[in-house]
Amino acid sequence: MSRNGSLATAFHLLFVTFMLAPLAIVCAVAFTPEGYLSLPTNGFSLRWFRQILAYPEFLRAFWASLWLAALSSTIAIALSVPAALAIARYRFPGREALTALFLSPLMVPHVVLGIAFLRFFTQVGLAGTFTGLVLSHVIVVIPFALRLVLAASYGIDARIEHAAVSLGASPMTVFRRVTIPLILPGVVSGWMLAFINSFDEVTMTVFVASPATVTLPVRMFLYIQDNIDPLIASVSACLIALTAVMLLVLDRIFGLDRLFVGAGKG
Amino acid sequence: MPYIALERLTKRYGDHLAVDALDLAVEKGEFISLLGPSGCGKTTTLQMIAGFVEPTGGRVMLDGVDLGAMKPNRRGLGIVFQSYALFPHMTAAENVAFGLEMRDVPRAEREKRVAETLALVGLSGFADRYPKRMSGGQQQRVALARALVIKPAILLLDEPLSNLDAKLREEMQIELRSIQRISGATTILVTHDQAEAMALSDRIVLMNKGRVEQIARPDEAYARPASAFVANFLGKTNLLNGAIESTPQGPVLVVGGLRLPAPAGAGSGPQSVAVRPERIAFASGTAGVSGRVTMRVFQGLHWLLQVDSEAGPLTLVRPNDGSPVPAEGETVALTFSTQDFALLPAGDAP
Amino acid sequence: MSERPKAAPYLLAGPTALVFLGLVLIPLAMTVLLSFYDWGQYKGIVPEWTLKNWREMVADDYFASVFLRTFRIAILVTLACVAIGVPEAYILNRLSPGWRSVSLLAILGPLLVSVVARTLGWALLFGSTGVVNQGLMKLGLIAAPLPFMFTETGVIVTLTHVLAPFMVLAVWAALQRLDPQVENAAGSLGASAFTTWRRVILPQIVPGVLSGSVIVFALAASAFASPAIIGGRRLKVAATLAYDEFLNTLNWPLGAAVATLLLVALVAIIVGSNRLIERRYAQVFE
Numbered sequence: 033m034s035r036n037g038s039l040a041t042a043f044h045l046l047f048v049t050f051m052l053a054p055l056a057i058v059c060a061v062a063f064t065p066e067g068y069l070s071l072p073t074n075g076f077s078l079r080w081f082r083q084i085l086a087y088p089e090f091l092r093a094f095w096a097s098l099w100l101a102a103l104s105s106t107i108a109i110a111l112s113v114p115a116a117l118a119i120a121r122y123r124f125p126g127r128e129a130l131t132a133l134f135l136s137p138l139m140v141p142h143v144v145l146g147i148a149f150l151r152f153f154t155q156v157g158l159a160g161t162f163t164g165l166v167l168s169h170v171i172v173v174i175p176f177a178l179r180l181v182l183a184a185s186y187g188i189d190a191r192i193e194h195a196a197v198s199l200g201a202s203p204m205t206v207f208r209r210v211t212i213p214l215i216l217p218g219v220v221s222g223w224m225l226a227f228i229n230s231f232d233e234v235t236m237t238v239f240v241a242s243p244a245t246v247t248l249p250v251r252m253f254l255y256i257q258d259n260i261d262p263l264i265a266s267v268s269a270c271l272i273a274l275t276a277v278m279l280l281v282l283d284r285i286f287g288l289d290r291l292f293v294g295a296g297k298g
Numbered sequence: 299m300p301y302i303a304l305e306r307l308t309k310r311y312g313d314h315l316a317v318d319a320l321d322l323a324v325e326k327g328e329f330i331s332l333l334g335p336s337g338c339g340k341t342t343t344l345q346m347i348a349g350f351v352e353p354t355g356g357r358v359m360l361d362g363v364d365l366g367a368m369k370p371n372r373r374g375l376g377i378v379f380q381s382y383a384l385f386p387h388m389t390a391a392e393n394v395a396f397g398l399e400m401r402d403v404p405r406a407e408r409e410k411r412v413a414e415t416l417a418l419v420g421l422s423g424f425a426d427r428y429p430k431r432m433s434g435g436q437q438q439r440v441a442l443a444r445a446l447v448i449k450p451a452i453l454l455l456d457e458p459l460s461n462l463d464a465k466l467r468e469e470m471q472i473e474l475r476s477i478q479r480i481s482g483a484t485t486i487l488v489t490h491d492q493a494e495a496m497a498l499s500d501r502i503v504l505m506n507k508g509r510v511e512q513i514a515r516p517d518e519a520y521a522r523p524a525s526a527f528v529a530n531f532l533g534k535t536n537l538l539n540g541a542i543e544s545t546p547q548g549p550v551l552v553v554g555g556l557r558l559p560a561p562a563g564a565g566s567g568p569q570s571v572a573v574r575p576e577r578i579a580f581a582s583g584t585a586g587v588s589g590r591v592t593m594r595v596f597q598g599l600h601w602l603l604q605v606d607s608e609a610g611p612l613t614l615v616r617p618n619d620g621s622p623v624p625a626e627g628e629t630v631a632l633t634f635s636t637q638d639f640a641l642l643p644a645g646d647a648p
Numbered sequence: 649m650s651e652r653p654k655a656a657p658y659l660l661a662g663p664t665a666l667v668f669l670g671l672v673l674i675p676l677a678m679t680v681l682l683s684f685y686d687w688g689q690y691k692g693i694v695p696e697w698t699l700k701n702w703r704e705m706v707a708d709d710y711f712a713s714v715f716l717r718t719f720r721i722a723i724l725v726t727l728a729c730v731a732i733g734v735p736e737a738y739i740l741n742r743l744s745p746g747w748r749s750v751s752l753l754a755i756l757g758p759l760l761v762s763v764v765a766r767t768l769g770w771a772l773l774f775g776s777t778g779v780v781n782q783g784l785m786k787l788g789l790i791a792a793p794l795p796f797m798f799t800e801t802g803v804i805v806t807l808t809h810v811l812a813p814f815m816v817l818a819v820w821a822a823l824q825r826l827d828p829q830v831e832n833a834a835g836s837l838g839a840s841a842f843t844t845w846r847r848v849i850l851p852q853i854v855p856g857v858l859s860g861s862v863i864v865f866a867l868a869a870s871a872f873a874s875p876a877i878i879g880g881r882r883l884k885v886a887a888t889l890a891y892d893e894f895l896n897t898l899n900w901p902l903g904a905a906v907a908t909l910l911l912v913a914l915v916a917i918i919v920g921s922n923r924l925i926e927r928r929y930a931q932v933f934e
């Protein structure tokens with residue numbers, strides 16, 4: 033550990049412990065052999081993981097979340113790429129306002145969005161439908177997708193495209209052979225960040241989801257409201273393990289800092 | 299005893315030797331340049347003297363005292379950083395005043411010295427500007443003022459003039475030299491600009507790949523480069539491969555069709571030599587080595603000529619003084635004198 | 649792409665703009681309108697203009713106390729995040745690259761884990777049957793469980809954990825824009841490590857700290873899942889109150905009024921503070 037004194041190092045270790053302790057405790061409790069909340073002091077048991085299978089609603093919610101996240105992040109990217117190119121490439125009246133509008137879901141509390149969507153979907157007959165759920169998630173994750181695509185689009189030197197044009201490429205060819213490959217890293221990381229945010233969203237989804245379309249975080253939230261037991265710990269532990277795997281993959285591909293520094297909320 | 303002594307100073311990054319066992323003795327009041335191409339370890343050397351980079355080996359001595367244990371903020375050096383390292387949240391005047399504040403200089407004197415120093419670097423009207431609102435050249439001069447205002451006994455300058463345009467750079471070179479003369483600060487300047495190093499320094503340290511190639515006065519290094527690298531780095535040169543032959547009249551330097559009495563100190567056998575373009579003269583008549591002009595370029599102050607000669611391909615420089623200059627394709631005769639040849643380690647020429 | 653520069657950006661951004669018009673502006677406007685509708689236990693929502701909901705919010709101290717608690721929690725969480733996030737970002741920036749990427753994984757990783765799971769962790773640690781309380785009681789250090797569940801302290805600690813990474817990120821980004829030689833420059837001019845930190849480093853990262861604070865404050869004030877789980881039914885904040893009115897009492901207009909007030913207050917605070925930050929630092933940082 034370079035350049036930090038022992039006091040700084042101690043602080044750092046405490047901070048990391050603070051960040052990881054709640055996750056570690058969830059994983060530990062999930063392995064308890066007892067029928068109540070406790071640390072697995074009398075050996076490890078997988079009984080609470082097996083118990084998940086007895087509750088198909090968790091599995092159903094997991095698949096629903098997966099579909100929802102994949103669908104909404106794909107749509108969000110499809111809308112973000114042209115929008116980002118317009119914002120990054122052109123100076124036009126209304127540009128600032130559009131940018132602010134596209135990023136506004138970051139500023140609106142998700143409770144408010146949830147209420148707004150519930151009201152709106154009730155009026156137009158989309159309440160409780162999967163379509164409504166997807167639409168609402170598209171809105172919530174667009175800012176994340178847009179920011180990363182935007183950063184990548186700003187990074188392109190317009191002269192590169194001019195060079196391609198001067199070599200005889202048509203606008204479509206330039207877009208396909210030059211522009212897309214250059215923004216691809218932003219598109220991929222934007223999609224992933226959108227996916228994760230959609231998968232984890234709970235506050236707005238509580239309002240929009242119906243019993244038929246409930247997502248995993250909402251299912252967990254509702255369960256915890258009733259009762260906290262080792263079963264919910266084991267479900268959470270699975271979720272944490274899954275996230276950890278994804279995290280390592282993301283870090284390998286992009287580097288976490290780049291993904292986040294380009295995308296921190298706000 | 300030298301004022302500053304670097305003894306076997308070494309810095310290793312992983313398995314990359316940034317600075318390799320550098321020895322250097324600097325006298326009090328001397329102006330030394332570290333000259334070499336980018337990445338040769340100049341900045342690293344300077345940072346080890348300043349105490350920001352810890353040497354892997356060797357030591358830095360100041361007045362006979364090992365600086366190893368002394369923190370950077372106790373060394374009292376004036377430093378101009380390659381990136382300027384100005385405090386972006388302070389105005390030019392606040393930047394310059396910072397070092398005086400750290401020395402608890404009273405406010406009135408502080409303000410006076412800040413104003414004086416800003417005037418010295420030609421920034422009187424810019425005291426209240428933030429660095430972001432200044433050009434690269436202005437920022438560089440603020441950095442210089444910030445280092446000078448504390449009247450340091452030692453000045454370390456890392457490419458302090460690299461961002462100025464040519465005219466301003468020349469002005470600042472003259473300014474820097476006179477400031478240094480007046481203050482008497484022992485100065486170590488890092489630069490990759492050979493003209494700057496030659497114009498300013500008492501001695502030049504030529505560095506290449508972390509090693510010292512030569513330490514010498516500028517004129518000495520120019521006339522008697524210790525290696526092909528030095529010869530090439532300090533201006534244009536002709537590098538030639540030849541041999542020293544023993545004859546009854548004494549040793550003779552043979553390069554192609556050229557035969558000259560060998561320079562003093564030459565051994566015998568294969569020999570690389572360097573000769574400066576401006577030291578090759580046209581012979582009158584047919585004496586000397588003959589050659590054909592393959593290219594002629596006008597450069598204002600002088601003409602540059604490429605000549606295919608019996609001694610090999612040569613570059614020549616002729617002053618633009620009104621005397622006739624041979625045209626491309628013309629045949630010319632060239633003369634050389636022994637003392638213009640620098641001996642290099644054999645095999646140094648390509 | 650440059651042949652029709654007038655139309656091109658509108659064609660590109662148009663579809664997204666329409667989606668936002670239909671799915672953000674209209675629903676939000678409908679929510680604001682809803683807050684001016686009448687509601688009765690038996691008659692449901694009545695589309696008649698009334699200030700009843702707003703009057704009720706002003707008249708009933710309960711609403712004031714909930715909003716006060718919401719902002720009190722948000723401010724304390726922000727302060728806590730500054731207190732631990734700023735030093736942590738500085739330390740992080742000085743770690744060797746290897747340690748830094750491992751530490752980043754540990755600090756930023758939790759951001760990707762569902763808030764529900766992270767909040768559950770705190771409940772498991774500090775709940776009355778939680779590990780820490782059970783352990784401390786077994787050791788005889790405390791007689792009764794430490795109050796954590798259903799307390800403001802519990803909500804604050806949990807939200808600090810949830811939001812601290814945003815502060816670290818904001819400050820770390822500011823630190824990365826810093827020229828590393830600036831620290832050396834201060835040292836060479838005779839500044840001690842502490843003076844360098846106070847006079848040179850801190851002023852440069854203040855904009856990062858402020859923008860991080862705005863983010864943390866906004867997210868803390870609108871947090872839902874953590875206050876709902878840790879705070880329970882008794883300790884309401886604005887978000888959980890709106891949820892209750894909507895999904896339990898079914899008084900949508902009143903819930904819409906609570907949501908509208910939260911939205912307006914937050915947008916005012918965010919836009920206002922961003923303006924202030926920009927104006928204050930425009931000179932120094934482009």
Ligand SMILES: Nc1ncnc2c1ncn2[C@@H]1O[C@H](COP(=O)(O)OP(=O)(O)O)[C@@H](O)[C@H]1O
Pocket residue numbers: 311315316334335336337338339340341342343
């Ligand atoms: N912190 C560092 N880590 C690894 N390598 C470094 C570091 N600093 C410098 N180097 C390497 O050391 C060599 C010398 O660098 P430097 O002293 O900055 O060169 P110069 O100033 O002569 O251009 C370069 O090859 C550079 O890549």
Ligand SMILES: [Mg+2]
Pocket residue numbers: 337340341342380
């Ligand atoms: Mg350098």
